[in-house]
Amino acid sequence: MAHDEVVKRYSGLARAALTGKVVVDCDAEEFDQGCFGTAGYDDTTGLPEGALRASLGCGDPVAVAGLHAGETVLDLGSGGGIDVLLSARRVGPHGRAYGLDASPDMLELACENAARAGVSNVEFLHGRIEAVPLPGHCVDAVISNCVINLSDDKPAVLAEAFRVLRPGGRFGVSDVVTDGPVDPVRRAAAEQRVGCVAGSLTVEEYRALLGQAGFVGIVITFTADHGDGVRSAIVQAHKPAIVPGLEIRPMREADAGQVLSIYQAGLDTAQAGFETVAPSWEGFTAGRLPHLRYVAVDTETDEVVGWVAASAVSARPVYAGVVEHSVYVHPGCQAHGIGRALLTAFIAASEDAGIWTIQSGVFPENTASLTLHQALGFRVVGARERVGRHYGAWRDVLLLERRSTVIGP
Numbered sequence: 001m002a003h004d005e006v007v008k009r010y011s012g013l014a015r016a017a018l019t020g021k022v023v024v025d026c027d028a029e030e031f032d033q034g035c036f037g038t039a040g041y042d043d044t045t046g047l048p049e050g051a052l053r054a055s056l057g058c059g060d061p062v063a064v065a066g067l068h069a070g071e072t073v074l075d076l077g078s079g080g081g082i083d084v085l086l087s088a089r090r091v092g093p094h095g096r097a098y099g100l101d102a103s104p105d106m107l108e109l110a111c112e113n114a115a116r117a118g119v120s121n122v123e124f125l126h127g128r129i130e131a132v133p134l135p136g137h138c139v140d141a142v143i144s145n146c147v148i149n150l151s152d153d154k155p156a157v158l159a160e161a162f163r164v165l166r167p168g169g170r171f172g173v174s175d176v177v178t179d180g181p182v183d184p185v186r187r188a189a190a191e192q193r194v195g196c197v198a199g200s201l202t203v204e205e206y207r208a209l210l211g212q213a214g215f216v217g218i219v220i221t222f223t224a225d226h227g228d229g230v231r232s233a234i235v236q237a238h239k240p241a242i243v244p245g246l247e248i249r250p251m252r253e254a255d256a257g258q259v260l261s262i263y264q265a266g267l268d269t270a271q272a273g274f275e276t277v278a279p280s281w282e283g284f285t286a287g288r289l290p291h292l293r294y295v296a297v298d299t300e301t302d303e304v305v306g307w308v309a310a311s312a313v314s315a316r317p318v319y320a321g322v323v324e325h326s327v328y329v330h331p332g333c334q335a336h337g338i339g340r341a342l343l344t345a346f347i348a349a350s351e352d353a354g355i356w357t358i359q360s361g362v363f364p365e366n367t368a369s370l371t372l373h374q375a376l377g378f379r380v381v382g383a384r385e386r387v388g389r390h391y392g393a394w395r396d397v398l399l400l401e402r403r404s405t406v407i408g409p
């Protein structure tokens with residue numbers, strides 16, 4: 001089906017849902033099989049009625065997206081918003097859930113449902129999943145529910161999903177696939193029963209296209225059999241981390257012990273800062289912006305090996321886009337690209353958050369830190385001489401600054 005026809009069809013369903021009707025995308029028998037619409041979810045408690053009656057998915061992508069508090073998630077083809085609302089709960093007040101849809105009527109329905117749900121951490125965007133209106137490296141997870149099969153340019157959709165994901169980010173999608181080539185007669189028969197069949201990929205095609213887009217760790221799991229070789233499936237993959245085996249993700253409360261111990265280990269080198277004792281967790285979190293804290297995790301051991309965090313430099317409105325950051329890598333793990341991975345992710349996240357200037361102070365003797373920062377666009381804007389005493393010696397501090405070229409250029 002051509003894109004305009006797809007949009008027309010779903011706009012019609014959205015208008016019906018807006019008038020209070022329950023809409024379905026497949027025949028009643030398929031619906032009863034326990035896969036389509038709300039039947040695909042374990043728990044929809046507390047969601048607004050309007051989101052439930054417009055649920056047109058074929059599974060539960062939120063259940064496999066591994067969402068955590070503070071993360072950003074994008075739902076491709078968000079329809080009435082059911083998966084955006086479920087995601088919003090999981091990522092919490094410091095996270096964000098975007099829904100993208102080409103149908104203005106679906107967006108109207110989704111916004112109405114979000115208002116009914118009383119959530120403020122969601123945003124619905126108008127556009128095509130083949131050209132996502134978001135910058136690169138800005139989301140932790142891409143989800144989608146029974147949409148990608150409808151696209152007339154699936155390689156573009158997967159390339160866009162890859163582009164917007166942060167390194168290490170996850171792709172968790174529910175979709176209709178075929179378990180092999182299906183002859184046109186069987187396909188047409190299946191299309192009578194299941195809405196999203198005409199353009200569905202075979203499992204092998206899906207796998208190949210994900211690989212071509214750059215995804216790794218591809219797993220496709222069948223969740224329902226609709227006959228004629230047509231199945232619902234959960235499709236999972238991830239964007240490789242910048243450093244193999246390393247994941248950059250938002251810092252969590254549970255990371256406190258490891259974050260503070262890396263902080264202390266850094267201070268013990270006498271090159272990281274004037275303090276000699278790391279703060280308590282309360283002290284650490286009090287001054288640092290919750291949405292701009294990341295950790296680097298060894299994916300094999302699940303151990304935190306570094307962190308980055310930032311504080312506002314001033315409460316004055318004119319400085320709203322200026323922060324001061326610190327980046328610490330465990331002294332035993334340095335020179336493996338961890339600092340670069342952390343700082344790269346942090347810069348992207350800060351620009352997404354509207355930050356135009358990142359500042360920092362570095363001891364001139366810390367040449368590794370200076371080299372790293374300069375490689376990522378920081379410049380030395382000054383030096384404070386003999387600014388403070390550290391272990392009995394007066395020390396200078398170089399002032400570093402990175403002015404964004406994309407925020408308020």
Ligand SMILES: C[S@@+](CC[C@H](N)C(=O)[O-])C[C@H]1O[C@@H](n2cnc3c(N)ncnc32)[C@H](O)[C@@H]1O
Nearest residue numbers: 010055056057077078079101102103128129145
């Ligand atoms: C089968 S419905 C699924 C809606 C939603 N994911 C759910 O689970 O209820 C497909 C949705 O994708 C949207 N859609 C289809 N093709 C699209 C495209 N190329 N770009 C953006 N949205 C698209 C439609 O407007 C519709 O809202």
